[in-house]
Structures are given as C-alpha cells and as structure tokens.
Amino acid sequence: MTIHAKSAQTTIAGESGAEVFIALNKLKKSPRNARKTPHSEAIIEAYAASIAAKGILQNLVIEPELDDEGTATGFYFVTIGEGRRLAQLLRVKRKQIKKTEPIRCVIDIKNDPHEISLDENITREDMHPADQFEAFQRLNVERGWGAEEIAARFGVTAHVVRQRLRLGAVSPKLMQVYRDGDLTLDHLMAFAITDDHARQEQVFDSLTYNREPYIIRRELTRTHVAAGDRRAVFVGAEAYIEAGGMIIRDLFTDDRGGFYDDAALLDRMVIEKLQGIAETISQAEGWKWADVHIDYPHAHGLRHTYPKPVVLSEEDEAAYQAVLATFNQLTEEWKSAEELPDDVDQRFGELEAEIERIDAMRHAYDPDVITRGGVFVMLSHDGTARIERGFIRAEDEVPELEADGHTIIDGDGEIIEADVGSDPDGGSDEDAEEDGKPLSDLLVRDLTAHRTLGLRLALGEQPDIALIAVTHTLAVQAFYQGMEAHCLEVRPTSTHLGGHADGIEDTAAAKALADRHVGWAADMPANVADLWGFIAALDHASVMALFAHCASLTVNAVKQPWERKPRAHETADRLAAALGLDMTAHWTPTVRTYLGRITKANILAAVSEAASDEAAERLVALKKHPMAEAAEQLLAETGWLPVLLRTIDPATVADPLDLTAGEVMTDAPPMTDLVPLDDADPASSDGAGASGAGEGFDVAAE
Incomplete structure (x- = not known):
C-alpha cells in the first residue's frame, strides 16, 4: 500500500511497513543510526548523480519523530538511507529539485532502528571488482556511452570510468584468474596497459615466480617506445598520431606521456624529419652532401675540418658595435630592475640574437671545403637535431704531391702512386x-x-x-686526420665515451670540451706543413695550453668489466687528485643517470649519507621508481657523489684490504653503498649492474 504525504500523518502510527511519500524537508538524520562516520563527499556525489539519472531505486526506511509526550512531530528519522537523503539535499543546493521533493519511504516502527541500520551495512556483499569492470564495459559497448556520460550517471570522474573500462577490456582468461584470486588488482592494472589479449596472455604464461607489476608492464611495452625517448620528443605526439601511430597510456601509473606503439614508424618519421633539415642546410650553405643518421656514425673515418677566422666587413663590424652599444645601454638602464617589462625583455632577445648572428660570421668554412665536404645531421640525446659540418670523404680529398715528385698521397695518408723502380729491400750501393x-x-x-x-x-x-715537438705530434693527429706529418712515434688514442654512457655527449662538460677543441681547430693553419711554425711561434703559455688540450683527449679512466688494469686506474685517481677534480660541477645524481639504476638499499644509503637517516627512513615504504624520484629531490644541491666519482688523494689513503700494516685503514673511501646482490631490488637489473666484476656485489652501485 502506498500512502501519499498529505494522508501519511494520520496513518503511519499504526501501519508499519507502509510505503509513503514524505517531503524531503521533513526527513532528519536518525540519532540511532549505527553509522557514525560521515559519508564521504565522493559517495554523496555518486548517489546524487545516480538519483538524477535513475531516481531513488531503493526506498528509505524511516520512523516517526515523537516529542517528549509521545506525540508525532510531523518529522521522520531516516533509519536506512541517510546517504540518499544527503544526496537529495545536495541536489536541492544545486537547484535541481525543491526542498519539498517527495521521497519514497517505508515506515518501520517494529524493529530496533540501531539494529536494522547495522544489519544493512553488515549483511551484504560488495560486487566483485571484475563484475563492475565488465559491467562498465558493457555500458560502453552495448549502449555506446562514453566515459563522460557513464561518469555523469554514476557520480564518478571520467578518469575513473576510463580506468574501469580499461580493466574491463582485459583478456577474459586473465579476468577469470583475477576472480579466482591468482592475480591481484595491481597485476590486472599492469596487464591493462595494452588491449592486445594475445599479448597479455603470452606475457602471463611467461611469468615465473616474480610477478611484480613493473615486470608485467616492462614486458608488455618491450617493443614500444617511451614518450620520453629522444625519437618521440623529436617527432612529437601530434605528428605521430596524424601519421597513424597510437600512443598507449597507462591509466594507473605515471607513464610520463605513454608509449609509442610503432617503433618502425617512429624511426621512419625521425629520418624523414632529419632529411628535411639536411636538405635545408645543404641548399642554404652549399655543402656537397648531407648524411642523416639517428646516432652519430663514429666509425665514419672521414677527415673533419673546422671553420677559420674571418675578418668582418666594415659594415658588419659597424653594425655589431652599434648593436653592442645599444645592448650595453639597455643593460645599464635596467640593471636594478627585479623584473623586465615584456617589451624590454623582447628587445633584449632581439639584440642578443643579432649579436650571436654577427659573431657567427667571424668564423666560416673555406668555400673549397664546402664544395667538397658534407654535413652529418643526427638526433641528439635530448631530442633535438645535431648538426656536424665539415667532413671530407676520401674520394673528395685533394691529392698531395711529395717533395720528390715520385709519390702522391691522399688525405688519409694512403700511397696511390709510387716509384715502381724502388727496391723494398733497400738494394745495394x-x-x-x-x-x-x-x-x-x-x-x-x-x-x-x-x-x-x-x-x-x-x-x-x-x-x-x-715540448713543441710532442705538442706538434699530438696536434697533427688531433686536428689533421690521416696526415703522417710528425716524426715522433707518439700515437695518442682517444676512446669514444658515447658508447659507454648514454647521453654523455650532450652534457655541459662535453659541450665545453667540444668548444675548446673547435676553438683551437679554428686557429690551426689549413696546411699541416705550416703547423710546426704555428706552434713554434706561440708563446709558452699558449704552447702549454695546446699541449694540455691534446693530452686531455687521450685520458681514459673508463672501467670495463673484462679489463684488469688496477695500476692504470690508480694513476687515474692520482691524476684526479693532482687536478683537484670536482665532479659536482659536471654530474648530479638523477633518476636517469644513477638513482633509477641502483638498488633500493643503495638509494637509501645515499640519502642517509647526503641528507639524514630520518630522510632515508621516510622513503623505506616507497616502491623503486617513486623512491628514486624522491631521492633525486633530496640529493639535489647536496653535492653528494657515488664513490667512483669522488676525488681522494691516493697518497693519503692506503688500500683498505691491505692488512700488512697490522690494522684496517679507517679513512678509506666509504663502502656503505655496496649492497650484496641477494638484497638487490629486481627493478635495478636494467643493465646498470652488468659488469660481472663485483665478486658478489653490485659494483654499479658504487
């Protein structure tokens, strides 16, 4: 029986179980409700959205409010359904309904309100999450509802709906494993990074005892390219999608922009974009050729030439001085300002650009080099185009005639014509x-x-x-590739470091070294035969500077796992001490350079040493990647360095394993950040500890 509000007052006292419509403003929170913790704002929002879309699907259970004399006051306590009452009040606040909106209720005056409110919250079983995920998926597929519409009808955010839709799209086989309890929700979220059921099942079947979610994600994205990859940065997400590519997003973790699903397409787009840049440079500057590579072709074997100083024309020099004067005047006017107006800041930018443009004209390649030489256009570590000019191929070298007229030598020092009458054995007088x-x-x-x-x-x-002779010998081989123009048998080698440390060529230190080399190269005479006279004419300080630069190119302190050169590395330590090397000026511990490649124990040891034990303790509960990110912030500006980068005077530190003196040295380099591999976090096994020379320790963690 349904009783409407106007007659409810006369009937409710004797009719328990009657269904009535009561005005919303006549309903109150029951003081005997077992739930004392307030409903969350999120659940009230969800109730409000659900009621707005579908109405109240379940009646509220109420009891009449009585005064001290036992007379009905006309108000009712809500025994069951307080969340729905609050949701309707929220709708009143939003002007969606009136405060007198009739609410369908059931009167209960027989049961104890406290007991039935407790019963309602205990005697129930929540829907299994898998059923919820699949139900949302059906709404999307069968009714065509998008995430926003579903979110509006259920009072959750569109992002939450997208997460549930993604989970609902996981392979039915894996969903059943999740229902059976053999996979956790974290595992299911990891599998949801892709909607390829066959791939999901393949990775699941290949899992061993270690089923960490990060392993599942790593396997599912092994053939994809992270959005932070230099190729993805260079091409850009918009262009990649327009070309037909798809970016896979992980809705459950910070995926840093997602994963590009087609590595071949991405590589092709990189090459095409680099080719466009190469063609522009070749046409604008007149180079004979321009080669495009994703990585720098270190084994190209070509001679590298450099631009030479050029005297500016009177017009350009006058323009330079005028721009410089304006720049200096503007600097003087605004030197005390804390912040520059937009127009002034723009003017500074224009002046700086003009100064840089004219400065660039002070060095230029010889036109003959441009007509015979070429350019390499490559992809830098940071996702920008890297342009290297001035390379001469062997077939484009101008042959060099020896003084005796019998032998012609090309730029690589190869004999291409010789006196066939000479006796290789020397012959007799x-x-x-x-x-x-x-x-x-x-x-x-x-x-x-x-x-x-x-x-x-x-x-x-x-x-x-x-000193001049050795400097000459080093300079010939550093700046004149392939030229046998030195008589000292000093053969310097310069190990390419890019193959040992990814991105090292794009660091500030590498840029400074390259600039120093180009600066010297610009001063070198074009003809190697004039090099001796050039060096001999330098003052002593300049000779020493050139000598030091050439010698610096031969330094090799890289530790290889297969090498056993303890004395060489000891010499490198002595060299660092003699130079007063401070690696804090060139290197900082970040997730990419260090913290993401060591064990969690080593991360905590570094934080403890650089910051405090308390700071390290706060990170203990974090997973590997969040811990590394937090540690990066804590170590910033502390000057902390791993042992391998610290400069310690070898003369003051004895071998910590040398016990012949009767005691262990206590001032040896700290070994606290060496952790047994048995305790290592599996997440750190991404190549950082692949040396194999640690005798049971993760040597990469030093």
Whole structure:
C-alpha cells in the first residue's frame, strides 16, 4: 500500500511497513543510526548523480519523530538511507529539485532502528571488482556511452570510468584468474596497459615466480617506445598520431606521456624529419652532401675540418658595435630592475640574437671545403637535431704531391702512386749507381738512422723544443686526420665515451670540451706543413695550453668489466687528485643517470649519507621508481657523489684490504653503498649492474 504525504500523518502510527511519500524537508538524520562516520563527499556525489539519472531505486526506511509526550512531530528519522537523503539535499543546493521533493519511504516502527541500520551495512556483499569492470564495459559497448556520460550517471570522474573500462577490456582468461584470486588488482592494472589479449596472455604464461607489476608492464611495452625517448620528443605526439601511430597510456601509473606503439614508424618519421633539415642546410650553405643518421656514425673515418677566422666587413663590424652599444645601454638602464617589462625583455632577445648572428660570421668554412665536404645531421640525446659540418670523404680529398715528385698521397695518408723502380729491400750501393740514384735506399736508411739517434740525444737535452715537438705530434693527429706529418712515434688514442654512457655527449662538460677543441681547430693553419711554425711561434703559455688540450683527449679512466688494469686506474685517481677534480660541477645524481639504476638499499644509503637517516627512513615504504624520484629531490644541491666519482688523494689513503700494516685503514673511501646482490631490488637489473666484476656485489652501485 502506498500512502501519499498529505494522508501519511494520520496513518503511519499504526501501519508499519507502509510505503509513503514524505517531503524531503521533513526527513532528519536518525540519532540511532549505527553509522557514525560521515559519508564521504565522493559517495554523496555518486548517489546524487545516480538519483538524477535513475531516481531513488531503493526506498528509505524511516520512523516517526515523537516529542517528549509521545506525540508525532510531523518529522521522520531516516533509519536506512541517510546517504540518499544527503544526496537529495545536495541536489536541492544545486537547484535541481525543491526542498519539498517527495521521497519514497517505508515506515518501520517494529524493529530496533540501531539494529536494522547495522544489519544493512553488515549483511551484504560488495560486487566483485571484475563484475563492475565488465559491467562498465558493457555500458560502453552495448549502449555506446562514453566515459563522460557513464561518469555523469554514476557520480564518478571520467578518469575513473576510463580506468574501469580499461580493466574491463582485459583478456577474459586473465579476468577469470583475477576472480579466482591468482592475480591481484595491481597485476590486472599492469596487464591493462595494452588491449592486445594475445599479448597479455603470452606475457602471463611467461611469468615465473616474480610477478611484480613493473615486470608485467616492462614486458608488455618491450617493443614500444617511451614518450620520453629522444625519437618521440623529436617527432612529437601530434605528428605521430596524424601519421597513424597510437600512443598507449597507462591509466594507473605515471607513464610520463605513454608509449609509442610503432617503433618502425617512429624511426621512419625521425629520418624523414632529419632529411628535411639536411636538405635545408645543404641548399642554404652549399655543402656537397648531407648524411642523416639517428646516432652519430663514429666509425665514419672521414677527415673533419673546422671553420677559420674571418675578418668582418666594415659594415658588419659597424653594425655589431652599434648593436653592442645599444645592448650595453639597455643593460645599464635596467640593471636594478627585479623584473623586465615584456617589451624590454623582447628587445633584449632581439639584440642578443643579432649579436650571436654577427659573431657567427667571424668564423666560416673555406668555400673549397664546402664544395667538397658534407654535413652529418643526427638526433641528439635530448631530442633535438645535431648538426656536424665539415667532413671530407676520401674520394673528395685533394691529392698531395711529395717533395720528390715520385709519390702522391691522399688525405688519409694512403700511397696511390709510387716509384715502381724502388727496391723494398733497400738494394745495394752498386744497384743505386746502376739505377742513376745518388744514394741507395740502404744508405739512406743507414744515414737517417744515425740522424734519428742524433735527434733523440739532442731533443732530450732541450725540454722547450721537446715540448713543441710532442705538442706538434699530438696536434697533427688531433686536428689533421690521416696526415703522417710528425716524426715522433707518439700515437695518442682517444676512446669514444658515447658508447659507454648514454647521453654523455650532450652534457655541459662535453659541450665545453667540444668548444675548446673547435676553438683551437679554428686557429690551426689549413696546411699541416705550416703547423710546426704555428706552434713554434706561440708563446709558452699558449704552447702549454695546446699541449694540455691534446693530452686531455687521450685520458681514459673508463672501467670495463673484462679489463684488469688496477695500476692504470690508480694513476687515474692520482691524476684526479693532482687536478683537484670536482665532479659536482659536471654530474648530479638523477633518476636517469644513477638513482633509477641502483638498488633500493643503495638509494637509501645515499640519502642517509647526503641528507639524514630520518630522510632515508621516510622513503623505506616507497616502491623503486617513486623512491628514486624522491631521492633525486633530496640529493639535489647536496653535492653528494657515488664513490667512483669522488676525488681522494691516493697518497693519503692506503688500500683498505691491505692488512700488512697490522690494522684496517679507517679513512678509506666509504663502502656503505655496496649492497650484496641477494638484497638487490629486481627493478635495478636494467643493465646498470652488468659488469660481472663485483665478486658478489653490485659494483654499479658504487
């Protein structure tokens, strides 16, 4: 029986179980409701959205309010349904309904209100999350409702709906495993990173005892490209999607922009964009060729030339001085300002750009080099185009004629035409007379051997000339590739560091070294035959600077897992101490460079040492990646360095394992950030500890 509000007052006292419509403003919270903790704002929002879309699906249970004399007051206590009452009040506040909106209720005056409100909250079973996910998926597929519409009807955010839709799209096989309790919700969220059921099931079948969600995500995205990858940064998400690519987003973790699903498409787009840049440069500057590569082709074997100083024209020099004067005047006017107006800031930018443009004109490539040479256009570590100019191929080298006129040598030092009458064994003096030679090859070798001995003796007695000779030998090989123009058998080698540390060529230190090299290269004479005179004419300080630069290119302190060079590394330590090397100026611990590649224990040890034990303790409960990110913030500006980068004077530190002196040295480099591999976090096994030389320890964590 249904009783409407106007007659309810006369009937409710004797009719328990009657269904009535009561005005919303006549309903009150029951003081005997077992739920004392207030409903959350989120659940009230959800109730309000559901009621607005579908109405109240379940009656409220009420009892009449009585005064001290037992007389009905006309108000009612809500025993069951307080959340729905609050949702309707929220709708009143939003002007969606009136405060007198009739609410369908059931009167209960027989049961204890406290007991039935407790019963309603206890005697129930929530829907299994898998059923919820699949139900949302059906609404999306069968009714065509999008995330926003479903969210509006159920009072949740569109993001939550997208998460549930993604979970509902997981392979039915894995969903059943989740229902059976053999997968957790975290596992299911990891599988939901892709909607490829076959791939999901393949990864599930390949899992061993270690089923960490990060492993599942890593396996599912192994063939994809992270949005932070330099190729993705260079191409851009919008262009990639327009080309038909798809970006996979992880709705449950911070995926840093997602994953590009088609690596081949991305590589093709990178090459095409680089080719466009190469064509523009080639046409604008007149280079003979422009090659495009994603990575720098270190084994190209080409001679590298550099721009030479150019005297500016009177017009350009006058323009430069005028711009510089304006810049200095503006700087003086605004030197005390805390913040520049937009127009002034824009003017500073224009002046700086013009100064840089004219400065760039002070160095230029020889037109002959441009007509014979080329450019490499590559992708930098930070996702920008890297342009390297001035390379000469062997076939484009201008042949060099030797003084005797018999031998022609190309730029790589290869003999391409020789005197076929010469005897490789030297021949006798009589043979030389028959051949019409003034001296036999054997005698020439004999005499020059004596001259070499004399040079060695004399050079050892004149250090200043020895410095010039060694500097010349190093400079020839550093700046004139393939030219055999030195007589000292000093063969410097320069190990390419890009193959040992990803992105090292884009660091500030690498840029400073490259700039220093280009600066010297710009001053070098075009003809290697003039190099001796160039160096000999330098003042002592300049010779020493050039010598130091050339020597610096040969330093190699890289530790390889297969090498056993303890004395070489000890010398590197002594060199660092002698130089006063401070690596805090060149390197900082970040997630990419260090913290994301070591164990959690080592992260905590670093934070404890650099910040405090308390700071480390606050990170203990975090997972690997959040811990690394938090540690990066804590270590910033502290100057903390791992042991391998610290400079310690070897003369003051004995070998900590050398116990012949009777005691262990206590001032040896700290070993606290060496952690047994048995305790290592699996997340750190991404290559950082692959050296294999740790004798049971993660040496990469030093």
